[in-house]
Amino acid sequence: MSAEKILNLDLGSRRAAAVARGVSTATPLFAARASNAEIWDSEGRRYIDFAGGIGVLATGHRHPRVMSAVRDQLEHFTHTAFQVMAYEPYVRLAERLNAVAPFKGPARSLLLTTGAEAVENAVKIARVATGRSAVISFSGAFHGRTQLTLSLTGKLMPYKRGLTGGVQDVFRIPFPVEHRSVSVGQSLAALDALFHADIEPAQVAAIIIEPVQGEGGFHVAPPQLLRGLRALCSRHGIVLIADEIQSGFARTGRLFAIEHSGVEPDLVTVAKALAGGFPLAGVIGRASIMDCVEPGGLGGTYGGSPVGCAAALAVLDIIEEEGLLERAEIIGGAIRAHLARIAGAEQTVPIANLRGLGAMLAFDVVKDAASREPDGAGARAVAARALERGLIVLTCGAHGETLRILVPLTIQYELLEHGLAMLEQALRLPLRRS
Ligand SMILES: Cc1ncc(COP(=O)(O)O)c(C=O)c1O
Numbered sequence: 001m002s003a004e005k006i007l008n009l010d011l012g013s014r015r016a017a018a019v020a021r022g023v024s025t026a027t028p029l030f031a032a033r034a035s036n037a038e039i040w041d042s043e044g045r046r047y048i049d050f051a052g053g054i055g056v057l058a059t060g061h062r063h064p065r066v067m068s069a070v071r072d073q074l075e076h077f078t079h080t081a082f083q084v085m086a087y088e089p090y091v092r093l094a095e096r097l098n099a100v101a102p103f104k105g106p107a108r109s110l111l112l113t114t115g116a117e118a119v120e121n122a123v124k125i126a127r128v129a130t131g132r133s134a135v136i137s138f139s140g141a142f143h144g145r146t147q148l149t150l151s152l153t154g155k156l157m158p159y160k161r162g163l164t165g166g167v168q169d170v171f172r173i174p175f176p177v178e179h180r181s182v183s184v185g186q187s188l189a190a191l192d193a194l195f196h197a198d199i200e201p202a203q204v205a206a207i208i209i210e211p212v213q214g215e216g217g218f219h220v221a222p223p224q225l226l227r228g229l230r231a232l233c234s235r236h237g238i239v240l241i242a243d244e245i246q247s248g249f250a251r252t253g254r255l256f257a258i259e260h261s262g263v264e265p266d267l268v269t270v271a272k273a274l275a276g277g278f279p280l281a282g283v284i285g286r287a288s289i290m291d292c293v294e295p296g297g298l299g300g301t302y303g304g305s306p307v308g309c310a311a312a313l314a315v316l317d318i319i320e321e322e323g324l325l326e327r328a329e330i331i332g333g334a335i336r337a338h339l340a341r342i343a344g345a346e347q348t349v350p351i352a353n354l355r356g357l358g359a360m361l362a363f364d365v366v367k368d369a370a371s372r373e374p375d376g377a378g379a380r381a382v383a384a385r386a387l388e389r390g391l392i393v394l395t396c397g398a399h400g401e402t403l404r405i406l407v408p409l410t411i412q413y414e415l416l417e418h419g420l421a422m423l424e425q426a427l428r429l430p431l432r433r434s
Contacts, residue, residue: 006030006042024158026051026394027387034061037411037419039392048419050393052406055214055246058273059318060408066276066314073310080306082111083299089309096316097284102242102256103264106287111280111304115245115271116144118281119208121298122267123148125285126206126239129292133168134204136194138175138187140216140398143208143243152208155216155398171199177219179353179372184225191232201236206267211257214246217397218355218362218404223261230263239289241267245281246360249273249315250324250409253332253358260357276315280308324409328358331416335361335405338420342427349382349427350375362404364397374401386426391419393426 011030029041037060039049052058059066073089082090090111098107110125112118123135137143137152142159144150150160151167154175173190176182195201207229213219233240242265247257251273258265266289271281282304283290318324336354339361343351352372354363365379366372376399383403386393396402403423407416 005044008042011042026383027392029387036060036063037408037415046390047387048391048415048422050391050405050407050419050423052408053277054272054394055251055406056272056277058250058324058409059276059315060410061277063276063314063318063410065318066278066311069310069314070278070307073307076306078305078307079302081301082304083301087306087309089306089313090304093304093309093312096313097270097282100255100316101284102259102268103266103286107284108287108290109282109284110290110298111282111309112271112300113279113281113302113305113308114144115269115281116146116149117300117303118245118269118271118283119143119149119152119241119243120146122241122243122269122283122285123152123206123208125267125283125290125293125298126241128297129289130205130237130239132203132205134171134199135169136171136173136191136204136207138209138213139172140175140177140213140219141172141208141210141243142213142215143210175213175216175219176222176225177217184222184228187225188228201232201238204236204238206239206241207233208241208243210243210245210247211261212247212252212357212360215396217364217402218360220257220355220357221261223263226258226261226263230265233266239266241265241269243269245269245271247357250319250328251358251360251406252356253325253328255319255325257357257360274315275308275311276318278305278308278311280305280312318410322410327409328360331359331407331409331411332356332361334413334416335359335407335420338417338424339363342424347429349378349429351427359405359407359409362396362402364401365403366401374399376400379403382426386423389422389425391422391426393423 032040032042039047094109097109101107139154141154143152148167151170174182176184176187242258244256267285350366350369351363352366365375367375379395379401396404
């Protein structure tokens with residue numbers, strides 16, 4: 001590899017002239033190389049990565065086992081299109097996903113390329129299986145950037161601005177968030193009101209929910225809500241879709257976040273951490289629902305790429321063999337302890353609402369401890385200060401007020417502590433001069 005250093009600023013100018021403005025990037029940096037939880041930019045500066053490619057790198061950058069599985073696959077074939085000639089890694093991955101599906105009974109899997117595509121297909125399958133068209137999603141939800149997934153997404157800025165022509169038959173109810181005073185009772189009451197005002201349950205194909213909201217702010221769906229939705233879906237023949245694209249594959253200390261609630265969904269959408277940095281997504285579902293679609297109705301040229309499948313099979317091995325479920329809990333505990341200490345410290349940016357499951361954790365930057373009013377500009381300033389110190393951390397939430405941690409679960413503990421110390425420095429208020 002060439003050791004030539006290129007200025008981020010120069011690459012930034014070329015990017016501005018060549019890349020569509022609508023694609024934004026959280027940092028002004030350009031990547032040169034990466035390993036586990038560290039990433040080096042084009043100028044050779046090292047960063048600790050608490051973003052993990054937006055939750056993709058649960059097994060870290062370039063895990064040796066993933067790299068070796070991919071290399072081996074590259075030596076055999078890179079593409080056939082599963083519709084032209086099938087291959088064993090796709091079948092083996094489907095078998096393994098079916099075996100770990102968070103519901104009892106026979107399962108089937110469909111492999112795709114991106115998260116939005118997985119959500120599109122889950123909705124399509126639910127529509128075919130029920131013969132109905134309406135879909136219900138939640139405020140603050142993020143399900144993707146394609147037209148259908150955007151209409152399921154419950155956040156206008158920046159995702160939906162300028163897109164007024166919506167896909168029909170999507171309804172939204174409030175996601176319960178304790179610190180915003182939205183209770184489970186209110187969410188379920190809104191659903192009941194929807195059924196009286198706008199749409200009968202018998203016209204609803206699916207309800208889609210993130211067991212832990214990702215882009216919306218790492219709000220955990222209370223088990224009581226999931227149980228309520230399960231009961232209602234079973235009563236009315238509605239398909240319950242768990243979108244585990246951000247929360248899945250060990251991040252929360254379970255393979256799927258919904259397992260924390262004991263509720264069994266009908267379909268599960270997966271992507272991101274599934275393939276350790278390679279583009280792969282899927283829908284895992286009850287066989288009785290999945291198999292309603294006629295042959296040819298599902299698929300895509302690149303869906304279930306053999307390279308992605310090889311990577312995903314290695315990821316599943318790593319999760320088991322490196323104890324990543326337990327590691328997620330240990331990492332989550334360390335982050336919680338550190339943040340609890342920071343929260344009480346003087347001369348620190350006011351933070352509140354630490355939340356999440358396992359290592360899927362976030363907190364808000366607020367204007368002051370008493371009002372807890374969200375401070376998006378404050379959170380952005382903290383992320384920028386962290387970057388100056390060498391830590392990549394992302395914001396999210398309704399007002400961008402949330403700092404979320406999506407660190408690789410394979411991070412060395414010393415590096416985690418080092419990253420948390422950088423976060424602490426970034427949260428320290430600049431000392432006022434007298
Ligand atoms: C919960 C959830 N669903 C769907 C998506 C869309 O996935 P993709 O960006 O791969 O299309 C995301 C991406 O962040 C997500 O977090």
